[in-house]
Amino acid sequence: MNILITGAAGFLGFSISKSLLIKNHKIYGIDNLNNYYSSDYKNLRIKELKKFRHFKFFKIDISDFKKFNDVLKKIKIDIVIHLAAQAGVRYSVLKPQKYISSNITGFINMMEISKQKKIKKIFYASSSSVYGENSNYPWKETFKIKPISLYAKTKKFNEQLANFYSKKYKIQMVGLRFFTIFGEWGRPDMFLFKLFKSIINKKTLEINNYGKHLRDFTYIHDVTKIMLSLINKKFHQHQIFNICSSEPISLLKILSYFKGYSIKLKKIKRNKLDVMNTHGDNKRLKKLLKTIKFTDKNRAILNTFDWYKKNRINKFI
Numbered sequence: 001m002n003i004l005i006t007g008a009a010g011f012l013g014f015s016i017s018k019s020l021l022i023k024n025h026k027i028y029g030i031d032n033l034n035n036y037y038s039s040d041y042k043n044l045r046i047k048e049l050k051k052f053r054h055f056k057f058f059k060i061d062i063s064d065f066k067k068f069n070d071v072l073k074k075i076k077i078d079i080v081i082h083l084a085a086q087a088g089v090r091y092s093v094l095k096p097q098k099y100i101s102s103n104i105t106g107f108i109n110m111m112e113i114s115k116q117k118k119i120k121k122i123f124y125a126s127s128s129s130v131y132g133e134n135s136n137y138p139w140k141e142t143f144k145i146k147p148i149s150l151y152a153k154t155k156k157f158n159e160q161l162a163n164f165y166s167k168k169y170k171i172q173m174v175g176l177r178f179f180t181i182f183g184e185w186g187r188p189d190m191f192l193f194k195l196f197k198s199i200i201n202k203k204t205l206e207i208n209n210y211g212k213h214l215r216d217f218t219y220i221h222d223v224t225k226i227m228l229s230l231i232n233k234k235f236h237q238h239q240i241f242n243i244c245s246s247e248p249i250s251l252l253k254i255l256s257y258f259k260g261y262s263i264k265l266k267k268i269k270r271n272k273l274d275v276m277n278t279h280g281d282n283k284r285l286k287k288l289l290k291t292i293k294f295t296d297k298n299r300a301i302l303n304t305f306d307w308y309k310k311n312r313i314n315k316f317i
Contacts, residue, residue: 001025003079003080005028006082007085007125008029008083009031009046011181011186014046014048016223017055019225020231021052021054022052027052030057031057032061061102062106068110080114080121082125084110086099087187090271090273091151092273107161110124111165121231122162124175126158127178128180129151133148134146138246139242139280140283141241166238167238172234172235172236173238179215179245180215180216181218181219183219184308192301197312199258202262207251207255211251212251213277214250214276214277216248216279216280218243229289233288242285244282247297
C-alpha cells in the first residue's frame with residue numbers, strides 16, 4: 001500500500017511511518033523540519049526511516065500549495081495519514097501565525113490535493129485538547145467540545161473541515177484525538193523527557209500545577225498497533241476516535257516510579273492554557289478493533305527511560 005504521511009519527522013509521524021515500513025508498506029514522508037524543537041533531532045528520525053528502501057522523503061511546507069501539489073502530482077497514494085501541524089498549546093500564544101499557516105492552511109491544502117487525486121481514505125491528527133475544561137470524565141467522542149487554546153481551536157476547525165469534505169466528496173475521513181503520547185523517540189518539550197533530562201543532568205525540574213495534573217498517558221507502541229489495525233478498516237464518511245489508554249495518572253505518580261533518583265523539584269502554579277485533567281473514553285475504539293491491549297504504564301515509562309539513557313544526545317533531547 002502507498003501511504004502519504006505528513007509530519008513524518010515528528011514523534012507520531014516517525015513512529016507510525018516506521019511501523020508501516022516494517023510491514024512493507026511504501027511511505028512517502030513530508031515534513032518542513034521546523035525548529036519548534038531541534039531540527040537535528042528530527043533529521044535523526046528521518047535518517048532512521050531512510051534505512052528502509054520503501055521510504056521516500058520530501059522536505060516541504062504543506063502551507064505552500066504549489067510545492068505540496070508539485071511533489072504529489074506523479075505519486076500514487078492509497079491512504080493519507082495527516083499528522084503535520086504546529087504543536088504546543090502554550091507556544092500558540094507566542095506564534096499564532098504558525099498555527100493558522102500549518103494547522104489550517106496546511107490542512108485545507110492537504111484536503112484539496114487529496115480531492116484532486118481522488119484519495120478515498122484520510123486519517124488526520126486531532127487532539128484531546130479540543131475537549132477543553134469538560135469535567136465530565138471520561139471524555140467521549142460525542143461530547144460537545146470546548147477548546148480553550150488557539151492550538152485546540154485549530155484542531156476543532158480541522159474536524160469541521162473534515163466533516164464537510166467527507167460529506168461533499170465521499171471521502172472516508174477519520175479524526176484521531178490523540179491524548180498524551182509518550183515513548184521512545186518522543187518530544188523533548190514534553191514532561192517525560194524533561195524529567196529524564198533533569199535526572200541525568202541533576203538539574204531542577206519545574207513541575208506545573210504542583211504535579212497535580214492527571215494525564216491520559218498513552219504509549220507510542222500501543223498507538224502504532226492501533227494505526228496498523230485502522231488502515232485496513234472501512235469507514236462510513238467522517239468518524240472520530242479517542243486514541244488513549246483511558247487510564248490517567250498524575251505527574252506525581254510518575255515521579256514515584258523514580259524513587260531511586262534524587263530529583264530536584266520546583267513546583268509552580270498552573271498555566272491557564274493547560275487543562276486540569278485529561279481522561280478519554282476509548283470504548284468506541286475498542287468496539288471497532290476488539291483486541292486492543294494497552295501496555296502497563298510503569299513498564300512503558302521505564303522502557304522509555306532506558307531508551308533515553310542509551311540514546312540520549314544532550315544538545316537534541
